[in-house]
Amino acid sequence: MPTFTERVASLTISEELMTAPDRWIDLGHARLPYWVIGDGPPLVLVHGWPVDARTWRRVVPLLAERFTCHVIDLPGAGRSTWTRETPRGCDGLATSLSQAIDKMELDARFGFVAFDSGGGFARKVAAELPERVVGLALGNTETPKDYSRLFLAALRNGRRFGARTAMWIGLQFASIREKAWETSATDPALRKELAELFVRPLARDRRRFAGVFVLADGLRAEDFDGCYEAHRKITAPVRLIWGADDPWFKLDAAERMVEQFAGPATLIEVPGGKLFAHEEFPDVFAEQVINHFTAAFSERE
Numbered sequence: 001m002p003t004f005t006e007r008v009a010s011l012t013i014s015e016e017l018m019t020a021p022d023r024w025i026d027l028g029h030a031r032l033p034y035w036v037i038g039d040g041p042p043l044v045l046v047h048g049w050p051v052d053a054r055t056w057r058r059v060v061p062l063l064a065e066r067f068t069c070h071v072i073d074l075p076g077a078g079r080s081t082w083t084r085e086t087p088r089g090c091d092g093l094a095t096s097l098s099q100a101i102d103k104m105e106l107d108a109r110f111g112f113v114a115f116d117s118g119g120g121f122a123r124k125v126a127a128e129l130p131e132r133v134v135g136l137a138l139g140n141t142e143t144p145k146d147y148s149r150l151f152l153a154a155l156r157n158g159r160r161f162g163a164r165t166a167m168w169i170g171l172q173f174a175s176i177r178e179k180a181w182e183t184s185a186t187d188p189a190l191r192k193e194l195a196e197l198f199v200r201p202l203a204r205d206r207r208r209f210a211g212v213f214v215l216a217d218g219l220r221a222e223d224f225d226g227c228y229e230a231h232r233k234i235t236a237p238v239r240l241i242w243g244a245d246d247p248w249f250k251l252d253a254a255e256r257m258v259e260q261f262a263g264p265a266t267l268i269e270v271p272g273g274k275l276f277a278h279e280e281f282p283d284v285f286a287e288q289v290i291n292h293f294t295a296a297f298s299e300r301e
Contacts, residue, residue: 004187004280011282012061017054017071020079025103029085030075032100037071038064041134041297042106043289045071046097048116048141050212051198052078059278062286063113067293070104074118076214086214090117090223093215094124101125108132111293115139115278117215120224127230135237135296137289140246140275143253144228147221150183150247155221164213171203183247184275194279228260235263237299239292241285243273 014037021033035053037060047055052073060069073080075087075096087095111134114122119141126133142151157163170176177199181191202209238261242254251269258265268288270277278285 004185004190007280008058008282011058013057014060014064017057017060025072025100027075027086027096027099027103029087030080030082030096032072032075032096033079034100034104035071036068036105038066038068040067041293042110043067043069043113043293044101044104044106044110044122045069046112046114046118046122047074047077048114048118049215050077050202051194052080054078054197055276055279058282059113059286059289062283063289066290067111070106070110072100074121074214076211080211082211082214088214088217089219090120090215091124091226093117094121097121098125098128101129109134109297111296112136112138113289114141116141116275117224120227123227123230123234126236127233130233130235133234133236135239135293136234137239137241137292139241139278139285140243140249140254140273142221142224142227143249143257144225144231146253146256148248148250148253151249152221155219158216159218159220168203168209171199171209174200177203181276185280186245186272186274187280190276190280194276231257231260232262234261237263237292237296238265239288240265240267241277241288242267242269243275243277243280244269244271246274246277248275 016035016037021035023034025032025034045056053071063069074093075082109132112122119138177195178191181194185191240254244251254267258267270281270284273281
């Protein structure tokens, strides 16, 4: 199998996502950087934890040829700002995403592209907007009421006394920052890139480090159980694009989750992919998103 470096050598990186935004969304309790890139039907891209909008840097150039990509940093992530009044946890960030949708430059109908915890927020919002959401394309994300031991253990350990201090100390070491990605990406070159781009800044800035706890503080697996009920309200087509080797959200749980949606749902396996399959296989991920939404928008028309 080609290495990560070989696979992405010919792919363009979105320079817009790598630089300061020219738009901001003001939620009152938080300000979110906002990028609008491309031309065509609108897609809203929602990142997971603990990354930000830059995680789409290789996917957006591929999607932007056919769709308009609306991308934000969620509260606590990347270049966002937040306050004590910013809603916390899974439900809080779903609320913030819903508020951001209301302020985006969107047509009446749009699609969601998301992964990891961002997929949880997107599903909760989609369930409340059945007339607007034409479809969802979800990378590896929480499988409600069907969690892996690794996911449960990580959340349990994160609630222990002193866990935040231990995390801060660990992030000071490059070797630990890279090792933390072993369960999320296969290729060592990608793990190093992710550590430098998303984790090293947390180790250098206390404010950015505190931002990850807008979601993580006191988080429990049960906080995502609401997605189970959301699935029964989602009639728009759903495509799961799943890293088959993900130990966090396992393939067999994704297979069972397909049956929960009220509308048509399909599962596409990405061999060799883990939690961040969209990072390691951006061309494969983007192709599936394009195919899914080309059909979804055509059917709505």
